[in-house]
Amino acid sequence: MDSLWYTVFMEPGHFLFLKVRGNANRKEAAIYSPELPVTLSRQGCQLHxxxxxxxxxxxxxxxxxxxxxxxxxxxxxxxxxxxxxxxxDVILQITDLLNG
Known part of the structure; x- marks a missing residue:
């Protein structure tokens, strides 16, 4: 099992399924997460x-x-x-964004 599959199946997290069929021009889906505590958002932050x-x-x-x-x-x-x-697989450093 490669490391990505291992992460998907073994690490805690959430799964979102979006079904798109046929012509879906201009369709959007939005996902919102809880806000980060101020102390956490002032430190290094990574989104994976x-x-x-x-x-x-x-x-x-x-x-x-x-x-x-x-x-x-x-x-x-x-x-x-x-x-x-x-x-x-996407890993983003978002520290600079959050610290303005």
Whole structure:
């Protein structure tokens, strides 16, 4: 078992399933997490997620961060284009973003 599969099955976390069929132009899905405590958000912060797209997919996946009390939603990560059956493992350092 490779390390990504091991992480997916053995590490605690959550799983989200989004079903997209046919022509889904301009469709969006949003995921929100609880806010980080101030003490935690002032320290180094890393976001790690894995995703699997089944079948052919031609579209864009974006990740933005919303800070409470502001209307700014900076784009943190984006991948666009043609996708095929494969896992994508993404690790982002978001310390600079959170510390402004």
């Amino acid at each position: 997620f894995s995703m699997y797209l089944y079948g052919g997919f031609n579209g864009t996946v974006r990740l933005s961060v919303v800070e409470n009390g502001t209307s700014v939603t900076p784009l943190v990560w984006e991948r666009a284009g043609r996708w095929k059956d494969s896992w994508q």
